[in-house]
Amino acid sequence: MEKSIEKNQKISLALLVCLVGFPQISETIYTPSLTEIAQNYSISLNVAQMTLSVYFIAFAIGVFCWGIGSDYFGRRKAMNLGLVVYIVGCVLCALSKNIEWLFVGRFVQAFGASTGSVTTQTILRDNYQGNERHQLFAKISAALAFSPAIGPLIGGFLGEFYGFRAVFISLVIMGMGLLFWSLKKLPETGHFATKPVAAKQVITVGKSMLFDRYTIVFGLLIGIFNGILFSYHSEVPTIFIEKFGFTQSQYGFMGLVVATATMFGAWLSNRALHVLKPELIIQRGIQLALFGTLWISLTTVIYFNLVVQISLYIIGIFILLAGIGMALPNCLSLALVKFAAVAGTAGAWLSLGYYIVVSLCTLLISMLHNGSILVLPIFSMVLLMMALGSIKTVIRHQ
Structure with a gap:
């Protein structure tokens, strides 16, 4: 069975950590701004908190679609296409004029972001075996422990000094940076000699x-x-x-x-x-x-x-x-x-x-x-x- 990359070719650990971690950062980065969002849209805090639920509903659908889809059109395409969708969702959030459009933006954002979770794990399983894979999962898990810390820390400062829209603009910039990095450095790792x-x-x-x-x-x-x-x-x-x-x-x-x-x-x-x-x-x-x-x-x-x-x-x-x-x-x-x-x-x-x-x-x-x-x-x-x-x-x- 052929592989699209050599078995022992290494993928940047930093890239994999960033790809698997950015969905969590995207989820937690704006939580310090929930009160401001409620005030800006003249809604209750209960409704503002529901943007979290919308995110996870879309994320649930996304991990399923990208997980299956990566077997059909490849890991690299699944990752890069998901990042494009994610960027579109972040732009919608930043430009939203009412809570309804913020819900739409969060849904699109989460659907795209979910590829970072499921596709990155699939890439690891494709390209690494045995103890090496276990060690990489351990390293990535340790790095992921800090993703929920990075989100509120960055979001708290941006929200306080520049407003909640600056938080979503920062996510657009992050998404574009990840897309450029992925296009340059992420190889295809799937096995396509057999039928999906x-x-x-x-x-x-x-x-x-x-x-x-x-x-x-x-x-x-x-x-x-x-x-x-x-x-x-x-x-x-x-x-x-x-x-x-x-x-x-x-x-x-x-x-x-x-x-x-x-x-x-x-x-x-x-x-x-x-x-x-x-x-x-x-x-x-x-x-x-x-x-x-x-x-x-x-x-x-x-x-x-x-x-x-x-x-x-x-x-x-x-x-x-x-x-x-x-x-x-x-x-x-x-x-x-x-x-x-x-x-x-x-x-x-x-x-x-x-x-x-x-x-x-x-x-x-x-x-x-x-x-x-x-x-x-x-x-x-x-x-x-x-x-x-x-x-x-x-x-x-x-």
Whole structure:
């Protein structure tokens, strides 16, 4: 079987990190500006938060389409075409005159951005094998921990000093830079000596996954954990800006808490793998996250001065996100073990499913928003209890 590039040809790690990371930056970069967006369009903050849900609905559709499409017309074309669509979406967001057009722009933006997630992972699987591939995934995962930190940090400063439209203009510039870099340096890595996956096989794989309890549980868990993470990005900016009196740029530094907590959770997971099965590590991670939600709740019902309350709240957020960081990598590792022979197609279905869950979570948190600090911890607690029950079911049937 021929390859379009030599087996051992290396692709720039920096390029791959940027391509897989820019969707997360695009999601989180404008969250510090949600209050400004609500004021600019004369809408409630609940409606402004729904732009997050629109993003994930489109992202869910996109990862499925680009995942399957890259088998038909190539990884390179899928990446570059997706970047073009992404740039168009960013332009629509920057030029939007009302919330309806912002919704349209966010949908187009997310649909294009999703190629960065699914196509980059496919390229890695094409061109690297064995331990080398595992090491690259580990390096990229570590780099990705900082994507949610970079977004709010940049977006906070741009939003505060230049307005939210400057945030979307910066994404246009980023998208054009990535497109130029990809056109220059990204080779085709797909194997096209064989016929691409037939539509009938795609449907067959989807049906098999739908009726496999093991796969459904881990897909649900991935959706819940990511749903909590991005519900945090939806809800917490208004808490820090409106309740705690932070500026947009000051809130941007909270992204460092997210990155540090995620990496600490991943470190705990790696340590635990020497003595525990992945399923038990997931359970421990959920329990740690539940403790974090309880900690956050207590900071709201016990009287503290503002500085102490902010400090305790940040500690609670760290514990919650560390627990998720501990559980999530193991869910991703286990989700498709029964579909290794059709990993590309199965990955497209899995991504579609869990991003639908994420979009529902962000939609629900926007509907529940009432300005109370308690909304996020209680919302997260309910989801984590569901997750705990699900993983216990898996453990019992082993």
